[in-house]
Amino acid sequence: MLRSSVVFLTCFHPLDKEHYMAKPTKNSSAAPRINIGISDKDRAAITGELSKLLADSYTLYLMTHNFHWNVTGPLFNTLHNMFMAQYTEEWNALDSIAERIRALGHYAPGTYREYAKLSSIAEPDSVPDALEMVRMLVKGNEAVAKTARAAFDKADAANDQPTADLLTQRLDVHEKNAWMLRSLLQ
Template sequence: MAKKLTATAKAPPINIGISAKDRAAVASELSKMLADSYTLYMMTHNFHWNVEGPMFNTLHAMFMTQYTEQWTALDDIAERIRALGHYAPGTYADYAKLSSIREPKAVPEATDMIRLLVQGNEAVAKTARTALNQADQANDQPSADLLTQRLDVHEKNAWMLRSLLR
């Protein structure tokens, strides 16, 4: 008779060819990326709701496109952290501690919204570059691929937003 497996069986250790130390280092940088990305998402969504002025339709639609894309990316980043064997940060307190982006205290004018979003996208790009270097050092291609894709998005968003200020 076959032995019955119990529900108390432990999961085997992660063995994906990246050391525990390197997985922790990449997960730490990805956590900062998640915090910056979430903060930028919130700011973009806030500005979508509250933008006013002659560029309302353009900015309202552009902000919605950007925050919708960012929302999907949050899940990808968090799931990569989990795949590396670490918990993803998921509270406002975590994000406030980890994020390099500071949100405005009040609702800014439309052109200031654009400037803040340029700065926010550039901040996320800088955070992604640091995380990408860590992923490259760890030979972590899935994280590097994710971060390269995020760099492309945030650099393009910054360019498009900046173009509105010329």
Template sequence: MSQTAVVAPRIDIGISDADRTAVAGGLSKLLADTYTLYQMTHNFHWNVTGPMFNTLHTMFMTQYTELWNSIDDVAERIRALGHFAPGTYRDFNQLSSIEEPVNVPEALDMVRLLVAGHEAVARTARETFAMADAANDQPTADLMTQRLDIHEKTAWMLRSILQ
């Protein structure tokens, strides 16, 4: 009995292999940033204290739920481009531009850290948008536009708390 190697079909969606690889790399960084921000936001939801507890607890839940729901869209776009999505804490730690706090911060410091986190994800999405646009990859560009809108708006709302 001979064994035949299974060969994956070539991906021919009008985007070069090199461009698909570059865009998938940007999306992988976005996935890592998003997952890291999700985890930090959920942690803050659990651990926030002080006079703004109810407001922040509820706000953080809305934010981590939105982040959680977006993770799958990003990972599935990486897969549609023919690459594997990163999925371990080690992967996310290596790829993410967001540093998590070592200790549980005070409530307003949580807000400041989340502002910085959303701004970091926006920067990563903007860089990935540029790659997608150059590659004529409209689905990724559209996804990046959606993510930019959400992260910039969320950062603005969080900054408003600090004023």
């Protein structure tokens, strides 16, 4: 016994958008307003400080990586490895800072021009000797710590625990890095 099946296909004219386009609902294209218990004013102030932290962190990352590539002298192996550990950690932290800025509803800076305006860290004009690299990285880590501390005050005042936690972690890393680098100079 042979069975036949008949399938009915409904075809719509390509210009008949009503049948195949999603219909927008009221305000469907507008994202809901951020309502996380932190005012717009406080979120703007916090992200302003986090943007400075991102710029300082990126500048320090780049300087550390540059010094890793270019260090020479009797401390080469020690510094080469230390710088690699530090720039790797710094690189991984950049995403957390930028994502926190986004979570607070603002765009993260991401260009060299923006970082140059926001960063408090001076870049070297040439490749310094090994001990000057260490001195510059001490200052760079201390600068990032100061920037994180300023941001912490704003986050704490706004009761923004996730940002405060992120900043506490960054303070711990940069203060420890500064101490370890400073110890090489004593």
